[in-house]
Amino acid sequence: MKKTFVAALLGGVCLYGPVIQAAQQEEVIVTGTRAPIEADRLPAAVTVINRQEIEEMQVNSLPELLTGIAGVDVTVSGGYGKTTGIRMRGTESHHVLVLVDGVRIGSAALGTAAFEHLQPAMIERIEIVRGPRSSLWGSEALGGVIHLFTRKSSGEKPRFSLDARGGSYDTFEVTGGVSGEYQGFDYSAALTWFDSRGIDARQPVPGRFGVDQPDKDGYDNISVQFSGGYDFSETGRIDAFIMRAEGTTGYDGNFQDETDFLQQVAGGSLSFNPLEDWNTSLRLSEARDETENFAPSGDFSSRFDTRRRQLSWQNDISFFDSHLLSFGVDFREDKVDSSTDYALTGRDNTGVFGQYGVNFHGHQLIASVRRDDDEVFGGKTTGGVGWSYAWQDSLRFYASYGTAYRTPTFNELFFPFFGNPDLKPETAESYEAGLGGRHERFGWSIRAYHINAEDLIATVCDRFFNCAPENVNEAQVTGVEGEISVQWSDWNAALSAEYLDPENETSGKRLPRRATERLSFDLRRDIGRFTLGARLLAEGKRYDNVANTIKVDGFVTIDILGEYRLNERLTLRAKVANLLDEEYQTVNTYNSFDRNFFLSLHYRSR
Secondary structure (H helix, E strand, O other), X not given: OHHXXXXXXXXXXXXXXXXXXXXXXXXXXXXXXXXXXXXXXXXXXXXXXXXXXXXXXXXXXXXXXXXXXXXXXXXXXXOOOOOEEEEEOOOOHHXXXXXXXXEEOOOOOOOOOOHHHOOHHHEEEEEEEEOOOHHHHOOOOOOEEEEEEEOOOXXXXXXXXXXXXXXXXHEEEEEEEEEEEEOOEEEEEEEEEEEEEEEOOEOOEOOOOOEOXXXXXXXXXXXXXXXXXXXXXXXXXXXXXXXXXXXXXXOOOOOOOEEEEEEEEEEEEEXXXXXXXXXXXXXXXXXXXXXXXXXXXXXXXXXXXXEEEEEEEEEXXXXXXXXXXXXXXXXEEEEEEEOOOOOOOEEEEEEEEEEEXXXXXXXXXXXXXXXXXXXXXXXXXXXXXXXXXXXXXXEEEEEEEEEEEEXXXXXXXXXXXXXXXXXXXXXXXXXXXXXXXXXXXXXXXXXXXXXXXXXXXXXXXXXXXXXXXXXXXXXXXXXXXXXXXXXXXXXXXXXXXXXXXXXEOOOOXXXXXXXXXXXXXXXXXXXXXXXXXXXXXXEOOEEOOOOOOOEEOOEEEEEEEXXXXXXXXXXXXXXXXXXXXXXXXXXXXXXXXXXXXXXXEEEEOO
């Protein structure tokens, strides 16, 4: 696989050689600083995916959309709606903070977000910020932050959209949406239905605890989204939103093989300017993660419902045209309601944060600090500092340092006959440096980073097989990642590559389920009303267990895409994924899709 990967990398570079002439577009983001800032001024690595790009990629799931992004490792346990791991820069899945419209989501019991149930049709934009962000957002932001923004209004006149997609595995998706403005109130709403017969999620596994269920593991999802806002003055605004997904997913298991799920996040915010250069905002929200699980016989097995209620107050004060001071308070209450009796079913956390940024003569300096007080383990202080410099708007340098932490989950702390209430938070410090440039139609960037993590939680068993989580591991991750983007005549191309070394310092082994090498190459060309494209994805091998005795081979896949614009309102799209019918896995024994085909029709009113 290593030879294949290197050949793919060299092939991608050679394809770029003759046509390097395009530039990256400037983006304004809010995730990196909790306030609007140009991405080029942020001392961190940022990826932004907008609505047009989401549609052009023709994906059926959020994990598929995130696959191939530098610094993001995606593993899926078999088909649509199945357990998904998103690891950033070699850290764990629960080291990634996931936000929806500024609201923290995810299971308080598991500590991870169910990416597999969040439909791309509900998303307007995604901001991915790599590196520690606990000094602004608190727990979980150790490897980075993935921020999803729901669909927003597109103008004063009501606009309607309708998308229909169908293809392999008896998969169908229909989405309808409307957005507009009425007497100062802007709104956006969408409804999507997704259904798939799916694939057999897992290969037969022999042994006492083996699994042998050679059936199709289907998935259905109905999602709805609404957002609205009203400007009650020149500087005052009130907003509200809700996104909800519910459905059923099947999988292979001896004790449970079907789950009814519900994911919901809702919130409202008020913002205004008490003074000309002072903006204050108040946000109230709730995120729900609910599952009801069933045995192969169809009988009820278990139920886990978690809620995360949050209240945030933030202030942003600008002065002297180049200084910004931000400060505020976050309060969060986590609750667990389950068929399993936890020793403790609720806890709260209060975080106070402050940030100062200054821009002078092309230099941007940002420093932040945060203090969290958790009801269970006590206090934790994190901080970060970063510097960036733009030279003649064509070359950029940056360097940063930050600390981060993750709070143990309810399962790790209080699950019956397993939890350990004496656990400490996992902690990490990260160093990063990067440079990039752009000139006319060509843009590039390269970054290097190093992460030291301590007090990592692992399950430890004694000789009587009594197991409990303990703070026993240390790890370090060193990596290099980068991108090149090009526009030349009717051609568009993008190359993304990374190499990382994720080491468990306690055992000297590689951290499991991380591919150390990854490359993606996208090529598109516009020909009149047609757009033709292709994507190559290459990933190196990974190990599926801590002892590194179970290897999952690397792979290379190729997708081809086509688009035809019938008129200003109608677009026909087609995609063949895994064109070469590569047999591969990202999790040992769990199947991935073979060659598959999808056709879709999209309507947009003018």
